[in-house]
Structures are given as structure tokens and as C-alpha cells.
Amino acid sequence: MSDYLVHIDVSGIYALPEPERHELVARERAAGRKLIDAGTLVKLWSVPGKKGNFGIWSADTPDELHEALQSLPIYPYATFEVHPLATHPLFA
Amino acid sequence: MSDYLVHIDVSGIYALPEPERHELVARERAAGRKLIDAGTLVKLWSVPGKKGNFGIWSADTPDELHEALQSLPIYPYATFEVHPLATHPLFA
Amino acid sequence: MSDYLVHIDVSGIYALPEPERHELVARERAAGRKLIDAGTLVKLWSVPGKKGNFGIWSADTPDELHEALQSLPIYPYATFEVHPLATHPLFA
Amino acid sequence: MSDYLVHIDVSGIYALPEPERHELVARERAAGRKLIDAGTLVKLWSVPGKKGNFGIWSADTPDELHEALQSLPIYPYATFEVHPLATHPLFA
Amino acid sequence: MSDYLVHIDVSGIYALPEPERHELVARERAAGRKLIDAGTLVKLWSVPGKKGNFGIWSADTPDELHEALQSLPIYPYATFEVHPLATHPLFA
Amino acid sequence: MSDYLVHIDVSGIYALPEPERHELVARERAAGRKLIDAGTLVKLWSVPGKKGNFGIWSADTPDELHEALQSLPIYPYATFEVHPLATHPLFA
Amino acid sequence: MSDYLVHIDVSGIYALPEPERHELVARERAAGRKLIDAGTLVKLWSVPGKKGNFGIWSADTPDELHEALQSLPIYPYATFEVHPLATHPLFA
Amino acid sequence: MSDYLVHIDVSGIYALPEPERHELVARERAAGRKLIDAGTLVKLWSVPGKKGNFGIWSADTPDELHEALQSLPIYPYATFEVHPLATHPLFA
Amino acid sequence: MSDYLVHIDVSGIYALPEPERHELVARERAAGRKLIDAGTLVKLWSVPGKKGNFGIWSADTPDELHEALQSLPIYPYATFEVHPLATHPLFA
Amino acid sequence: MSDYLVHIDVSGIYALPEPERHELVARERAAGRKLIDAGTLVKLWSVPGKKGNFGIWSADTPDELHEALQSLPIYPYATFEVHPLATHPLFA
Numbered sequence: 001m002s003d004y005l006v007h008i009d010v011s012g013i014y015a016l017p018e019p020e021r022h023e024l025v026a027r028e029r030a031a032g033r034k035l036i037d038a039g040t041l042v043k044l045w046s047v048p049g050k051k052g053n054f055g056i057w058s059a060d061t062p063d064e065l066h067e068a069l070q071s072l073p074i075y076p077y078a079t080f081e082v083h084p085l086a087t088h089p090l091f092a
Numbered sequence: 093m094s095d096y097l098v099h100i101d102v103s104g105i106y107a108l109p110e111p112e113r114h115e116l117v118a119r120e121r122a123a124g125r126k127l128i129d130a131g132t133l134v135k136l137w138s139v140p141g142k143k144g145n146f147g148i149w150s151a152d153t154p155d156e157l158h159e160a161l162q163s164l165p166i167y168p169y170a171t172f173e174v175h176p177l178a179t180h181p182l183f184a
Numbered sequence: 185m186s187d188y189l190v191h192i193d194v195s196g197i198y199a200l201p202e203p204e205r206h207e208l209v210a211r212e213r214a215a216g217r218k219l220i221d222a223g224t225l226v227k228l229w230s231v232p233g234k235k236g237n238f239g240i241w242s243a244d245t246p247d248e249l250h251e252a253l254q255s256l257p258i259y260p261y262a263t264f265e266v267h268p269l270a271t272h273p274l275f276a
Numbered sequence: 277m278s279d280y281l282v283h284i285d286v287s288g289i290y291a292l293p294e295p296e297r298h299e300l301v302a303r304e305r306a307a308g309r310k311l312i313d314a315g316t317l318v319k320l321w322s323v324p325g326k327k328g329n330f331g332i333w334s335a336d337t338p339d340e341l342h343e344a345l346q347s348l349p350i351y352p353y354a355t356f357e358v359h360p361l362a363t364h365p366l367f368a
Numbered sequence: 369m370s371d372y373l374v375h376i377d378v379s380g381i382y383a384l385p386e387p388e389r390h391e392l393v394a395r396e397r398a399a400g401r402k403l404i405d406a407g408t409l410v411k412l413w414s415v416p417g418k419k420g421n422f423g424i425w426s427a428d429t430p431d432e433l434h435e436a437l438q439s440l441p442i443y444p445y446a447t448f449e450v451h452p453l454a455t456h457p458l459f460a
Numbered sequence: 461m462s463d464y465l466v467h468i469d470v471s472g473i474y475a476l477p478e479p480e481r482h483e484l485v486a487r488e489r490a491a492g493r494k495l496i497d498a499g500t501l502v503k504l505w506s507v508p509g510k511k512g513n514f515g516i517w518s519a520d521t522p523d524e525l526h527e528a529l530q531s532l533p534i535y536p537y538a539t540f541e542v543h544p545l546a547t548h549p550l551f552a
Numbered sequence: 553m554s555d556y557l558v559h560i561d562v563s564g565i566y567a568l569p570e571p572e573r574h575e576l577v578a579r580e581r582a583a584g585r586k587l588i589d590a591g592t593l594v595k596l597w598s599v600p601g602k603k604g605n606f607g608i609w610s611a612d613t614p615d616e617l618h619e620a621l622q623s624l625p626i627y628p629y630a631t632f633e634v635h636p637l638a639t640h641p642l643f644a
Numbered sequence: 645m646s647d648y649l650v651h652i653d654v655s656g657i658y659a660l661p662e663p664e665r666h667e668l669v670a671r672e673r674a675a676g677r678k679l680i681d682a683g684t685l686v687k688l689w690s691v692p693g694k695k696g697n698f699g700i701w702s703a704d705t706p707d708e709l710h711e712a713l714q715s716l717p718i719y720p721y722a723t724f725e726v727h728p729l730a731t732h733p734l735f736a
Numbered sequence: 737m738s739d740y741l742v743h744i745d746v747s748g749i750y751a752l753p754e755p756e757r758h759e760l761v762a763r764e765r766a767a768g769r770k771l772i773d774a775g776t777l778v779k780l781w782s783v784p785g786k787k788g789n790f791g792i793w794s795a796d797t798p799d800e801l802h803e804a805l806q807s808l809p810i811y812p813y814a815t816f817e818v819h820p821l822a823t824h825p826l827f828a
Numbered sequence: 829m830s831d832y833l834v835h836i837d838v839s840g841i842y843a844l845p846e847p848e849r850h851e852l853v854a855r856e857r858a859a860g861r862k863l864i865d866a867g868t869l870v871k872l873w874s875v876p877g878k879k880g881n882f883g884i885w886s887a888d889t890p891d892e893l894h895e896a897l898q899s900l901p902i903y904p905y906a907t908f909e910v911h912p913l914a915t916h917p918l919f920a
Contacts, residue, residue, distance in 0.1 A: 002797050003413060004820075005373075005422050006693065014168045032458045043424075045371060045453035048158040049098065049172030053456055054373050061738050066692040066822040076658045080693030084740075084820050085413035086802040088421055090400045094429050095229060096452075097189075097238050106352045124274045135240075137187060137269035140342040141282065141356030145272055146189050153370050158454040176372075176452050177229035178434040180237055182216045186337050188360075190509065198444045232434040233374060233448030245278050250362040250508040260474045264509030268280075268360050270342040279505060281465075281514050290628045308550045321463060321545035324618040325558060325632030329548055330465050361505035364513055366492045382812045416802040417742065417816030462613050464636075466877065521554050526638040526876040536842045540877030544556075544636050546618040555873060557833075557882050566720045584918045595884075597831060597913035600710040601650065601724030605916055606833050637873035640881055642860045646889050647781060648912075649741075649790050676826045687792075689739060689821035697824055698741050700779075705830050710914040728832075728912050729781035730894040732789055734768045750904045784894040785834065785908030 003042070004057045004065055005083040011051040012077035027073040040068045052078075056085075095134070096149045096157055097175040103143040104169035119165040132160050144170075148177075187226070188241045188249055189267040195235040196261035211257040224252050236262075240269075279318070280333045280341055281359040287327040288353035303349040316344050328354075332361075371410070372425045372433055373451040379419040380445035395441040408436045420446075424453075463502070464517045464525055465543040471511040472537035487533040500528050512538075516545075555594070556609045556617055557635040563603040564629035579625040592620045604630075608637075647686070648701045648709055649727040655695040656721035671717040684712050696722075700729075739778070740793045740801055741819040747787040748813035763809040776804050788814075792821075831870070832885045832893055833911040839879040840905035855901040868896045880906075884913075 013021050035041035044055040059065035062084075069080055105113050127133035136147040151157035154176075161172055197205050219225035228239040243249035246268075253264055289297050311317035320331040335341035338360075345356055381389050403409035412423040427433035430452075437448055473481050495501035504515040519525035522544075529540055565573050587593035596607040611617035614636075621632055657665050679685035688699040703709035706728075713724055749757050771777035780791040795801035798820075805816055841849050863869035872883040887893035890912075897908055 002799070004692070005413070011171070029458060036458065041458075044456040044458050045373070046158055046456045047174075048096070048154045048452050048454050049161045049174045054451065054453060062692045062820040062822045063738070065820075066690055069693045079655070082691075082693045082820060083422065084416050084798040084801075084818065085422060086416050086798045088412040088414045090397060090404065090409075090412050094431070097229070103355070121274060128274065133274075136272040136274050137189070138272045138342055139358075140268050140270050140280070140338045141345045141358045146267065146269060154452040154454045155370070157452075174452065175238065176232050176430040176433075176450065177238060178232050178430045180228040180230045182213060182220065182225075182228050186339070188508070195447070230434055231450075232372070232430045233437045233450045246360040246362045246508045247278070249360075250506055253509045263471070266360065266507075266509045268338040268341075268358060270338045281505070287631070305550060312550065317550075320548040320550050321465070322548045322618055323634075324544050324546050324556075324614045325621045325634045330543065330545060359514065360508050361514060362508050364504040364506045366489060366496065366501075366504050379815070414802055415818075416740075416798045417805040417818045462615070464876075522636040522638045522876045523554070525636075526874055529877040539839070542636065542875075542877045544614040544617075544634060546614045557873070563723070581918060588918065593918075596916040596918050597833070598710055598916045599726075600648070600706045600912050600914050601713040601726045606911065606913060635882065636876050637882060638876050640872040640874045642857060642864065642869075642872050646891070649781070673826060680826065685826075688824040688826050689741070690824045692820050692822050698819065698821060706912040706914045707830070709912075726912065727790065728784050728890040728893075728910065729790060730784050730890045732780040732782045734765060734772065734777075734780050747907070782894055783910075784832070784890045785897045785910045 001039075001058045001060055003085040004059065005085055006055050006057050006065075006069070007052065007081040008055065008074075009050075009052040009079045009081075010074055010077065012079070013074060014051060016077070024073055024077075031072055035068060040064075093131075093150045093152055095177040096151065097177055098147050098149050098157075098161070099144065099173040100147065100166075101142075101144040101171045101173075102166055102169065104171070105166060106143060108169070116165055116169075123164055127160060132156075185223075185242045185244055187269040188243065189269055190239050190241050190249075190253070191236065191265040191267075192239065192258075193234075193236040193263045194258055194261065196263070197258060198235060200261070208257055208261075215255065215257055219252060224248075277315075277334045277336055279361040280335065281361055282331050282333050282341075282345070283328065283357040284331065284350075285326075285328040285355045285357075286350055286353065288355070289350060290327060292353070300349055300353075307348055311344060316340075369407075369426045369428055371453040372427065373453055374423050374425050374433075374437070375420065375449040376423065376442075377418075377420040377447045377449075378442055378445065380447070381442060382419060384445070392441055392445075399440055403436060408432075461499075461518045461520055463545040464519065465545055466515050466517050466525075466529070467512065467541040468515070468534075469510075469512040469539045469541075470534055470537065472539070473534060474511060476537070484533055484537075491532055495528060500524075553591075553610045553612055555637040556611065557637055558607050558609050558617075558621070559604065559633040560607065560626075561602075561604040561631045561633075562626055562629065564631070565626060566603060568629070576625055576629075583623065583625055587620060592616075645683075645702045645704055647729040648703065649729055650699050650701050650709075650713070651696065651725040652699065652718075653694075653696040653723045653725075654718055654721065656723070657718060658695060660721070668717055668721075675715065675717055679712060684708075737775075737794045737796055739821040740795065741821055742791050742793050742801075742805070743788065743817040744791065744810075745786075745788040745815045745817075746810055746813065748815070749810055750787060752813070760809055760813075767808055771804060776800075829867075829886045829888055831913040832887065833913055834883050834885050834893075834897070835880065835909040836883065836902075837878075837880040837907045837909075838902050838905065840907070841902060842879060844905070852901055852905075859899065859901055863896060868892075 013024060032041060040058060042056040042058050044053050046053055057065060059068065069075060105116055124133060132149060132151060134148040134150050136145050138145055149157060161167060197208060216225060224242060226240040226242050228237050230237055241249060253259065289300055308317060316333060316335060318332040318334050320329050322329055333341060335344065345351065381392060400409060408425060408427060410424040410426050412421050414421055425433060427436065437443060473484060492501060500518060502516040502518050504513050506513055517525060519528065529535065565576055584593060592610060594608040594610050596605050598605055609617060611620065621627060657668060676685060684701060684703060686700040686702050688697050690697055701709060703712065713719060749760060768777060776793060776795060778792040778794050780789050782789055793801060805811065841852060860869060867886060870884040870886050872881050874881055885893060897903065
């Protein structure tokens with residue numbers, strides 16, 4: 001498994017009417033929990049003032065990561081920055 | 093408590109019809125006064141020609157700051173740049 | 185008097201040999217104290233990880249501000265971003 | 277009085293229906309003449325191919341400049357870049 | 369304690385002669401181990417092809433983080449991007 | 461004659477030893493006065509905190525402007541941003 | 553006459569319904585032919601994959617160029633980058 | 645034949661209602677297969693988290709490439725970055 | 737094995753004296769051939785006018801890719817942009 | 829033959845001692861004349877205030893263009909932006 005740093009900008013969902021947005025966020029949280037249980041989503045942080053998050057994701061291949069990100073309910077409304085990560089000698 | 097420099101771009105509110113915009117700004121001012129009274133919003137400046145502001149905010153943790161910013165009525169329409177600040181030797 | 189937000193990047197001083205750099209920083213601190221006493225430098229913060237600072241400066245005119253910044257010992261090695269600030273209704 | 281270089285991008289007005297746009301531009305020209313008479317708007321140039329202008333504005337304080345810019349009929353549709361200017365030795 | 373995402377670009381050390389660079393990297397690793405033991409440096413990754421790293425750092429205040437980063441032997445040669453992080457509801 | 465807004469960044473001259481820099485600036489001022497007398501350099505401003513200037517230049521053709529800028533003693537050390545300007549209806 | 557390199561981004565017209573877009577492009581081509589006959593539009597190229605073009609335009613003054621660009625039917629939907637050009641010694 | 649690296653951002657299609665988007669993607673895939681059979685589209689990759697792709701395209705001339713890209717059903721909704729490629733000595 | 741698009745900017749080697757540069761390029765070519773034989777370097781193109789290349793690299797993990805790139809003789813002088821690639825449906 | 833718009837930034841040559849720079853420019857002009865005679869360099873313009881030029885180049889393939897640009901004496905000191913151009917319907 002390899003780690004990836006993923007920044008997700010979800011500001012696009014604020015173009016939705018509020019009820020629809022809340023419903024989407026609820027579905028997104030449920031999907032997130034499944035990905036956490038599967039070990040794909042390792043850690044997620046909010047960012048002060050930002051409509052988005054930084055996360056550490058883990059996948060065997062870029063294909064697997066792409067599939068997981070595309071499966072997110074917010075995928076059509078969000079933009080993703082994906083940084084592949086390599087093992088640092090201090091944490092080898 | 094730590095200081096944060098926060099730039100808020102509120103140009104998004106100009107997509108609203110004028111009456112709605114004025115009502116939102118009034119709610120925003122009221123929320124601002126509460127944050128000032130709470131010591132969270134230390135100082136705020138407008139910027140010549142800009143639909144936004146620079147402010148010095150104070151919070152114990154990034155979580156607390158994120159909560160304060162998310163509580164602002166303009167949050168859905170605005171974008172935020174947050175710079176954490178550290179004590180300078182000249183003001184230690 | 186008008187307020188200005190000034191970001192100073194001092195990374196240029198790290199091209200100097202260490203002894204020279206420390207001597208320059210000492211002269212810079214002394215000059216800073218004078219500007220604080222004169223009310224020109226209102227507040228200064230360091231920025232975590234950065235070789236620079238954010239500050240609130242106060243001057244009657246842009247000429248006066250330019251003179252104060254040019255008087256800084258680090259001026260030849262530093263770059264400055266100056267944002268003029270206007271009074272915000274919440275702090276009028 | 278201090279000088280400011282102000283770049284105004286008015287491309288936002290092209291989202292308006294043409295009649296509304298022409299009416300807004302007429303009101304804008306009238307407001308511009310008043311600012312010229314008041315000495316606030318010193319000089320204005322169009323920019324080949326651009327939906328905007330460069331101008332030299334003059335004001336006692338950033339507050340005064342902000343007020344003048346906010347008074348423009350196009351203010352809600354435009355974006356402004358404000359550069360404070362200082363006296364150059366060759367024109368002292 | 370709050371988390372921070374820190375990107376460190378160490379390409380500046382490649383201006384040093386190779387022996388000096390290796391000695392600096394050795395000192396840097398030793399300093400890194402101490403920060404890991406202290407709980408300040410939580411996790412560090414290399415980035416494929418890059419002369420730098422992404423890391424999760426933990427500190428009580430921005431002052432504490434700034435002190436830790438300034439203590440790094442590579443500090444004079446490196447540039448740092450610091451992102452404050454807030455708790456995400458999925459990991460509250 | 462057409463007007464041009466020219467921004468000149470002279471920070472490159474700070475790589476010169478101080479005596480050489482002062483001598484170059486003196487030659488530059490003399491050349492500037494000649495250009496003012498010739499009507500080529502209409503107005504020049506310093507910019508608070510910046511090692512550069514904004515100026516209004518006037519020339520019959522881009523060739524003439526290029527020649528005037530290349531004739532400046534600081535030309536080898538400086539970078540130039542040239543904006544052609546057109547007559548605005550308010551100043552026709 | 554002076555030459556100008558002009559880049560025109562016409563992606564804005566793709567927001568129009570297709571029939572309207574084709575009609576606008578037809579009017580644009582007709583206007584283009586007139587400008588070619590007048591010697592104002594010297595040469596025009598498409599750019600692989602881009603909704604825009606690079607062109608060499610010729611005009612006595614920036615005013616004349618601005619007028620020609622503003623006369624284009626696509627002007628309200630397009631953005632323009634104008635580079636003034638000077639004679640190169642190899643083509644003097 | 646020459647190779648080109650083409651990055652296509654298709655995020656624009658997400659503004660369409662979902663059924664329309666799926667129909668467009670189906671037509672796009674069919675067009676893609678034809679271009680592959682013709683040798684014009686040599687290889688295509690998705691990019692983890694991105695609504696777009698990187699591809700190696702092959703054409704005799706820029707005109708031919710432009711025609712192929714303009715023929716894509718997604719052309720009106722997409723943006724293209726085209727990098728011309730030259731033979732590397734290691735693959736001559 | 738996963739594919740990666742890697743852009744390498746080698747302009748840094750032009751700071752070396754010419755003989756040293758040619759010797760380094762020769763070692764780089766030899767290293768490149770080995771990586772091609774190992775299947776790690778799949779394809780490489782030069783870019784007209786650029787001191788760099790685009791390449792398709794293949795590795796099991798980001799760690800493996802990082803190791804291969806760090807092994808290049810030009811590594812200390814070059815900068816790398818790494819894009820992870822995923823299988824596109826048209827080439828599944 | 830296909831056309832390419834090429835922007836060449838030659839500011840790098842100003843790091844050379846003046847005599848060396850003038851000798852290099854003389855060799856560059858001679859090489860330029862040969863490329864003009866060969867039909868590879870179609871047209872070249874200087875840019876007011878800039879240490880560089882815009883040119884229209886013509887080549888059968890990107891390989892041929894790359895070879896011509898690499899043959900320029902200034903190649904090691906310059907940076908190149910290459911835009912492939914396609915025939916515009918108005919000039920077909």
C-alpha cells in the first residue's frame with residue numbers, strides 16, 4: 001500500500017440549495033466512514049476557514065485511489081490535488 | 093491564545109440581489125460585534141477598492157478559529173486565507 | 185494616520201555569512217524599537233516556518249511609509265508587500 | 277494628498293443585458309466627471325483590448341480613496357487593484 | 369496540541385558542496401529523531417522526484433511550531449509552507 | 461504621441477557593491493532628467509517598500525519607447541512591464 | 553504603423569446556444585476580412601486545441617488598435633492579451 | 645508523424661445534467677476509439693482525482709491535431725493544453 | 737506496475753562549465769539506457785526549445801519511482817514534476 | 829511546413845561580462861541571418877523594455893524546430909516558450 005496526500009476543495013457544493021447540500025454532506029460522511037473502515041482513508045483534517053480538507057489516503061495503485069475518489073458523492077462538485085508520497089528514511 | 097491574520101474575500105455576496113445582500117451584511121455586522129466582544133475578532137480593516145477585509149483574529153486552537161469563521165453568516169459566500177502568526181521578538 | 189499591512193520577506197539575509205547576518209539582525213532590532221517608539225511600527229508578528237514577518241504600520245502618507253521601510257538596515261536584502269488599509273465600519 | 281495607481285477591471289458588466297449595461301456606463305461616466313472635478317480622479321486611460329482602465333487617483337487617506345471607489349456605479353461588478361504611490365526624487 | 373501540515377523544500381542544500389551537504393543531512397536526521405521522540409514531528413514522507421517532504425507536526429501554539437522549525441539544521445537553506453489543520457468531524 | 465504605463469523593477473542593482481550602486485543611480489537620475497525634458501518621461505512615482513517605480517512614458521511608436529528604455533543606465537539590471545494605454549472617453 | 557501581437561481567447565462564446573454561436577462566428581469572419589483588407593489584421597493563426605487565436609495586428613496608435621478590437625462582434629465574449637512589438641535589428 | 649502530449653480538462657461537462665453528461669461521454673468514447681484506430685490517439689491515461697486525462701497524440705501537422713481535437717464531442721466543454729514533443733536521443 | 741508522467745527540467749546543468757556538463761549528460765544517458773532496459777523508463781521525449789523532457793515512467797510504488805529518479809546523475813541539478821496516472825477506460 | 833510562435837527570453841546573457849555579451853550577440857545575429865535565409869525564422873520582433881523577442885518560426889516537425897533553437901549561440905543562456913500554430917480559416 002502507498003500513501004497519498006489529497007487536498008479536496010468542496011466549495012462547489014455551496015452552489016447547491018442548502019437542504020440538498022446537507023443531504024449530500026450526510027451521504028459523503030457515510031461514504032467516508034466506509035473508506036476509513038476499509039483502510040483507504042487513513043486520516044482527514046479540516047482547514048481553518050476553508051471549504052475543503054487535507055487527507056492521507058492509502059491505496060495499492062493510482063487506479064485504486066482514483067476509484068475511491070470517484071466513488072465519493074461530492075466528486076462531481078469537488079476538485080482534488082493528489083500528491084504521491086514515498087517513505088521517508090526517518091519513518092522507514 | 094494565538095493570533096491569526098485572516099483575509100476574507102466577500103465578493104461572492106455581490107451575486108445576491110441587493111436587498112438580500114444588505115440583510116446578510118447586517119447579520120454579518122451583528123455576528124462581528126459578538127466576536128469582538130468575545131475577544132475572537134481583535135481588529136478588522138477594509139481594503140481600498142476591495143470587497144473584503146484583513147483582520148487579526150485570536151483563538152486557542154485552529155479548531156476554535158475554524159468554528160468562529162464557519163459561524164459567520166457570509167461563510168457560504170466568502171473565501172478565507174488564514175495565516176498563523178507567532179510572537180515576534182520585538183513584541184515578546 | 186493610516187494603517188498599512190506590510191509583509192516583509194527577509195530570506196535574502198540568509199545569503200550573508202552568519203556573523204554578518206547576526207550583526208545585521210541586531211541593527212534591525214534596534215531600528216525596529218525606534219519605529220515602535222515613534223508609533224510607526226504598531227505591531228509585528230513572526231510567521232511559523234517563514235523567514236519574514238507580518239506587521240501593522242502607521243503613517244500619514246505613502247511617502248512617510250516608504251521612508252520608514254527604506255530606513256530599515258535589512259531593506260537592501262528584503263522584499264516588501266504593502267497593503268493600504270481603510271477603517272472597517274465595525275472599528276469606525 | 278497622495279497618488280494611487282488604480283486598475284479597474286469592468287469585464288463583469290458584460291454579464292448584464294446590453295441596454296442595462298449602456299445605462300450603467302452612462303451613470304458611471306457622470307460619476308467619473310464629478311470625481312474629476314473634485315480632483316479625486318486625476319487621469320484615466322483605456323487599455324487596448326481590455327474591458328478596464330488604469331487611472332491615477334488622489335486622496336488624503338486610504339479611507340477617502342475607498343469611499344470614492346465604492347461610490348462608483350460599477351463598483352458591484354468590477355474588481356480593483358490599488359497601488360499606493362510615493363513621490364519619486366525626480367518629481368519631488 | 370494542534371496538527372499542522374508542513375511542506376519543506378530543501379532544494380537549497382544542493383548549493384552546498386557534497387561533503388558539507390551529507391554532514392548537514394546527518395545532523396538534520398538526528399534533530400528529526402529528537403522531534404519525533406518529543407511528539408512534535410508526528411509523520412514525515414518524501415515526495416517522488418522532489419527535494420523536500422510533507423510532514424504532520426503537532427504543537428500547542430504557532431510559537432512552539434516556529435521554534436521547532438527554526439531549530440532544524442536545514443532551516444537557513446529551506447523554505448516552509450505551514451497549513452494549520454482542524455479536527456474533521458469524521459475523526460472527532 | 462501615445463502614453464505607456466511602465467513598471468520598472470530595479471531590485472537587480474542591489475546585487476552591486478554599494479559605491480557602484482550609488483554611482484549607477486546618479487547616472488540614472490541624470491538620464492531621467494533628460495527624458496523628462498524631452499517629454500518622453502511624463503511622470504514617475506516610487507512605490508512604498510518597493511525597489512522600483514511606476515511611470516507614464518510617452519512615445520510616437522513602440523520602437524521609440526524601446527530605445528528610450530534601453531538607453532537607461534539601469535537597463536541591464538532591471539525588468540520592465542510595459543502597458544500600452546489608449547485615450548479614455550472621459551479624457552478625450 | 554506599429555505591429556502588435558494579440559492573443560484572443562474566445563472560449564466565452566461557447567456559453568451561447570449553438571445557433572447563436574455560429575451566427576456570431578459568421579459575423580466575426582466578415583469583420584475579420586474587412587480588417588485584413590484594411591491592413592489592420594496582418595496575420596491570424598488558430599492554436600491546436602485552443603478556443604482562440606494569435607494574430608499580428610498593425611495600427612498607428614494604441615487608440616486605433618483598441619478601436620479595431622472593440623469593433624469585433626466577439627468583443628463582449630472574448631479576452632485579449634496585447635503585446636506591443638518593436639522592430640528587431642534583424643528585420644530593420 | 646509527430647507526437648504531442650495533450651492534457652484535457654473535462655470538468656466543464658459536470659455542469660450538464662447527469663443523463664446528458666453520460667450520453668456525451670458515450671459519444672466521446674466512440675470518437676476516441678476511432679481516433680485510436682486511426683493512430684491519432686496513441687495512449688490515454690486518467691489522472692487520480694482529476695476530471696481529465698493526459699494523452700499522447702500523433703499528427704503530421706498542428707493543423708491535423710487541431711482538427712482531431714475539435715472533432716471531439718466534449719470539445720465545447722473542455723480545455724486543452726498541447727505540448728509539442730521532439731525525439732529524445734535515447735529513443736532516436 | 738503503475739505509470740507516471742514525469743517532467744524533468746534540466747536547465748540547472750547549464751550553470752556547469754561545458755566540459756563538466758557534457759560528461760554529466762553522457763553519464764545521464766548511460767543511466768537512462770539501464771532504466772529503459774529495466775522497464776522503468778518507458779518513453780522519453782525532448783520538448784522543442786526546452787532544457788528538459790517529458791517521460792512515461794513505470795514503477796510498482798512511489799518509493800520505487802523516487803529511488804529511480806534520485807539515482808539519475810542529473811538529480812542534484814534538476815527539478816521533477818511527477819503526475820501519477822491511472823488506467824483510462826479506452827485503454828483498460 | 830508549420831508555423832510556431834516562439835518567445836525567447838535572453839535576459840540570462842546579461843549575467844555575462846559586457847564584451848563577452850556583445851560577442852555572443854554578434855554570433856547570434858549571424859546565426860539568425862542564416863535561419864532567415866533558410867526560411868526557418870520567418871519574422872522577429874523586439875518587445876519594448878524586454879530582453880527578449882517574439883518570432884514566427886517555420887519547420888516541418890517539432891524535431892526540426894528543436895534543432896534550430898538548440899543551434900542558437902544564446903541557447904544555453906535563454907528560455908523559450910513555443911506555441912504550435914494552426915491555419916486560421918481567414919488565412920486558409
